[in-house]
Amino acid sequence: MNIYWESFKIFFKIGIFTLGGGYAMIPLIEEEVVNKKRWVSKDEMLDLIAIAQSCPGVFAINIAIFIGYKLKKERGAIATAAGTALPSFLIILAIAMFFSQFKDNPIVAAMFRGIRPAVVALIAVPTFNLGKRAELNKWTIWIPIVSALLIWLLGVSPIWIIIAAGIGGYLYGRFVYDENNGKEVTGV
Amino acid sequence: MIFFWLFVTFFEIGVFGFGGGYGMLSLIQNETVEHWHWLSSSEFTDIVAISQMTPGPIGINSATYCGYTAVKNAGFSMPMAVLGSATATFALVLPSLILMIIISKMFMRYMHTRSVTSVFQGLRPAVVGLLAAATLLLCTRENFSTPTENLWQFCISCLLFAASFYGVKVVKINPIRMIIYSAIAGLVLLY
Numbered sequence: 110m111n112i113y114w115e116s117f118k119i120f121f122k123i124g125i126f127t128l129g130g131g132y133a134m135i136p137l138i139e140e141e142v143v144n145k146k147r148w149v150s151k152d153e154m155l156d157l158i159a160i161a162q163s164c165p166g167v168f169a170i171n172i173a174i175f176i177g178y179k180l181k182k183e184r185g186a187i188a189t190a191a192g193t194a195l196p197s198f199l200i201i202l203a204i205a206m207f208f209s210q211f212k213d214n215p216i217v218a219a220m221f222r223g224i225r226p227a228v229v230a231l232i233a234v235p236t237f238n239l240g241k242r243a244e245l246n247k248w249t250i251w252i253p254i255v256s257a258l259l260i261w262l263l264g265v266s267p268i269w270i271i272i273a274a275g276i277g278g279y280l281y282g283r284f285v286y287d288e289n290n291g292k293e294v295t296g297v
Numbered sequence: 298m299i300f301f302w303l304f305v306t307f308f309e310i311g312v313f314g315f316g317g318g319y320g321m322l323s324l325i326q327n328e329t330v331e332h333w334h335w336l337s338s339s340e341f342t343d344i345v346a347i348s349q350m351t352p353g354p355i356g357i358n359s360a361t362y363c364g365y366t367a368v369k370n371a372g373f374s375m376p377m378a379v380l381g382s383a384t385a386t387f388a389l390v391l392p393s394l395i396l397m398i399i400i401s402k403m404f405m406r407y408m409h410t411r412s413v414t415s416v417f418q419g420l421r422p423a424v425v426g427l428l429a430a431a432t433l434l435l436c437t438r439e440n441f442s443t444p445t446e447n448l449w450q451f452c453i454s455c456l457l458f459a460a461s462f463y464g465v466k467v468v469k470i471n472p473i474r475m476i477i478y479s480a481i482a483g484l485v486l487l488y
Contacts, residue, residue, distance in 0.1 A: 128352050128473060160400065160408050163417045165314045166393035167321070167356035174397040186398055190390055197353025198386050201361040202379060204347055209369070216484065223483015224476055225342045225440040226454040229432060230461035231349065231472050235319040236428040238466075243421040256426025260323075261433045264331065267324050270423050271313045278419015282411055 113188040116180055119146070120173050120192030127169075134169045142176055149176060169193055299335075299371050300384050306333065307360055307385040311392035316424035318355035323431035325359055331434065335367035339439035350473055360389040453486050 119141050127134040135158065142148045149157065161171035170193055177189030211217045240253065252274070259265040306328045314321035322345060329335045336344070344366070348358030364385025369378040400408065407413055441458070442450040457479050464470040464478075 124353050126352060128350075134354070161397075162317070163315075163408075164393075164396060164400070166311050166396065167314075167354045167389065168317055169354045170357070170390055170393050171397055174394055175401060178398055178401045183398060186394060190394055193354070194357050194386060194390055197351070197357040198361050198382070200351050200353065201348070201358050202365065202382055204351065205362050205365040205378075205382065206375065208343075208347070215488065219488040220480040220483045221339075221343055221346070222450065222487040223453075223457055223479040223481070224346045225339060226458040227461035227475055227479035228342045228346045228349070229435045229440055230458045231465060231475070232319060232322060232345070232428065232435065233432040233458075233462055234466045235317075236425060236432055239316065239320075239421075239428060240425045243425055245422055245425070249422050252422035253426035253429060256423050257429035257433065260327065260427065260430035266332070267327050267427045267430070268309060268313045270427060271315060271420065274419045274423030275416045276419070279412060279416045281419065282415020 112181055113184060116148075116177055116185060117188040117192040120177075120189045121196055124169075124193045124196035134172075138169075138172060138176075148180055153179075299368060299373075300381065302333065303364055303367060303381055303384045304388045307364070307388035308392060310360075311389045312396075314356065314389075315420050316427070319428055319431075320424045321356045322359065323427040325356075325363060326431050326434060329363050329367060333367075335370060336363060337439055338435055338437045340366060342435060342440050346476055350476055356389060357386060360385045450487055453482070457482055 123134055123137045123141065127137060139151075139154060143151055143154050157172055157175045161168055161175060164171055170190055173189040173193040174186045177185035177187070179185070181188070212221075243249075243253075245253065256267075256270045256274070260267055260270065310321060310324045310328060314324050326338075326341055330338050330341050341363075344359050344362040345355075348355045348362065351358055361382045364382035365378045367385075368381030369375070373381070438446065441454040444451050461475050461479060464475050465472055470478075
């Protein structure tokens with residue numbers, strides 16, 4: 110079987126069957142790509158996960174692109190990315206087309222009145238989880254607070270916050286803090 | 298023209314969308330609701346709810362839905378809206394495609410250097426701020442109602458917010474299940 114088609118199909122299947130976002134896809138991707146097909150080794154997979162996590166973009170798509178590229182360069186990457194994105198795209202499109210018809214149905218409307226505050230809570234929870242993972246302390250806690258206030262009250266675009274934080278992190282790492290021995294240094 | 302801006306916006310979101318699906322949601326929310334007014338904030342929360350309940354990455358789901366709704370809200374026909382969703386989804390994936398290929402080609406070994414890790418170290422706390430801002434920006438009249446407009450709905454909304462937060466954060470209830478519970482609560486209490 111054509112390898113493009115095969116990799117497309119595998120990622121399409123993974124795309125269909127994972128509820129709950131990108132991280133839920135990892136065990137499935139590992140099962141198919143590491144255990145069954147042996148396209149990448151277990152260690153490589155761990156490396157890919159670490160890199161894909163820190164890079165921007167959709168996590169599952171990033172992983173798919175890495176694996177596709179490793180198999181068959183650019184074309185492979187396009188095949189796996191398309192495979193991962195297509196099921197979601199088609200399912201959501203079908204829902205979007207029909208949802209507008211049900212939206213004004215009083216039963217559906219009542220359900221969504223209940224769902225909306227819950228969704229806001231679903232977005233609030235990862236704020237705290239990520240805060241924990243970012244290991245905020247009294248020296249860094251101001252960063253999320255100031256960022257949030259700038260966006261919320263002054264309408265600053267989050268994109269500027271991202272750019273500023275990236276540059277700030279780089280400068281801090283380069284000129285102030287030496288991670289390896291924890292003392293103040295200048296230069297590399 | 299809306300197609301061009303959809304493309305630019307979702308390409309930008311793809312470039313700057315750090316911090317997984319939810320980190321990206323804060324960008325999508327800011328661009329599509331606050332900046333472009335393509336969607337209302339309740340439409341946005343509906344989209345998040347639906348993205349959460351359907352298979353696939355949240356980023357792709359919400360880009361597809363936002364693209365569709367934005368074009369539809371602008372008064373175009375359904376085939377144009379389909380094109381809008383394709384534009385948004387493609388634009389979101391394109392930066393990943395470019396970036397991941399560049400990294401695979403030449404930067405794999407630089408990913409663990411100090412310069413790169415320092416950049417990520419700076420990003421991490423900022424992404425927390427982004428999510429906090431998204432949460433605050435979504436606390437709107439459309440999502441919660443107001444005490445003067447409908448006191449009952451406002452109280453129930455706050456209660457559902459608190460219950461969902463507690464349920465997902467502390468009791469570790471699956472988010473999809475939490476959405477279903479709150480839909481039932483909405484049906485019973487807010488019909």
